[in-house]
Every structure is written in C-alpha cells, then in structure tokens.
Ligand SMILES: O=c1ccn([C@H]2C[C@H](O)[C@@H](COP(=O)(O)O)O2)c(=O)[nH]1
C-alpha cells in the first residue's frame with residue numbers, strides 16, 4: 001500500500017522556493033522562486049542576490065542611507081533570476097512559486113515571460129505602491145495570483 005503522508009504539489013514547489021531563498025545573502029529578506037511547467041516539472045529556480053561579478057562581500061547590504069550605498073540598486077530579485085536562469089525556451093503557461101509577492105519590476109518580467117499563475121507566501125509589502133502596481137498589472141494581463149495555503153507541516157532535514 002502506498003504511503004499517505006507524502007507532500008502535496010504546492011508544498012513541494014513552495015518548499016523548493018523556500019530552500020532556494022536560503023541561498024540568499026540578504027540579511028533583511030531572503031526570497032526564493034521556483035518556476036513550474038504545466039506538467040508539474042520544475043523549470044528553474046532563483047533567489048535574490050547580486051549579479052555575477054558583484055561580490056557579496058564588497059557590495060552593500062544596507063537598507064537605508066545614500067541610495068548607492070544600499071542594496072537596492074544592485075540586487076537581482078529572485079523572480080528575475082529564476083526567469084533568466086531558464087535556458088529551455090518559452091515559459092508560456094508556467095507557474096511561479098515565490099516566497100514574497102513580486103514587486104512591480106518582477107511583475108513586468110513575469111507577464112512578459114508568459115507565466116500565467118503566481119503562488120506567493122508572504123505579502124508583507126502589500127500596501128506599497130510597487131505591490132499594488134503588480135496586482136493591477138497581473139489582473140490586467142490575466143495572470144492569476146493566489147496565496148500559498150500553509151499546511152503547518154514542518155520538514156526536518158539533515159544537510
Ligand atoms: O519582487 C521582489 C521584491 C524584493 N526582492 C528582494 C530584494 C531585496 O533583496 C529583498 C527585500 O529586502 P527588504 O530588506 O525587505 O527591503 O527582497 C525580491 O527578490 N523580489
């Protein structure tokens with residue numbers, strides 16, 4: 001008889017997104033993304049970090065102060081990294097699991113890549129103009145979005 005306590009597709013893909021986020025060096029918010037094809041196969045993953053060649057030890061991780069001395073102009077967002085990491089052709093019809101609701105810049109890339117559904121965990125910046133703009137663009141472009149429904153399951157892994 002098969003075992004019954006296996007994880008659901010949503011738990012699997014959000015779990016992979018969370019694991020990807022654990023690679024982030026950002027001391028503030030670690031974001032992970034996992035792109036999934038229509039056949040439930042993982043196509044790509046990403047997390048927030050500086051571009052290739054921009055050292056994690058030399059570029060700033062500050063949130064505040066002189067803009068050029070903060071992380072914001074330099075960090076590549078997890079969703080964009082996941083989209084750019086995909087080398088297989090089209091992402092049309094794919095789903096995106098992401099641990100934080102996408103900002104407006106990521107929303108544009110998501111729409112233009114052909115991703116049709118976004119499943120997100122945290123929405124802590126919901127009231128910002130950026131996220132409000134994302135939701136407006138998703139609605140206009142017909143990209144569905146829904147919150148991930150946490151199951152409460154905890155996973156312990158020895159790594
Ligand atoms: O769509 C998004 C929005 C933000 N991120 C990244 C960018 C930063 O590294 C963090 C946010 O840091 P805060 O300290 O919470 O401002 O999240 C992303 O990957 N995708």
Ligand SMILES: [Zn+2]
Pocket residue numbers: 077078079102103104105106107
């Ligand atoms: Zn973004």
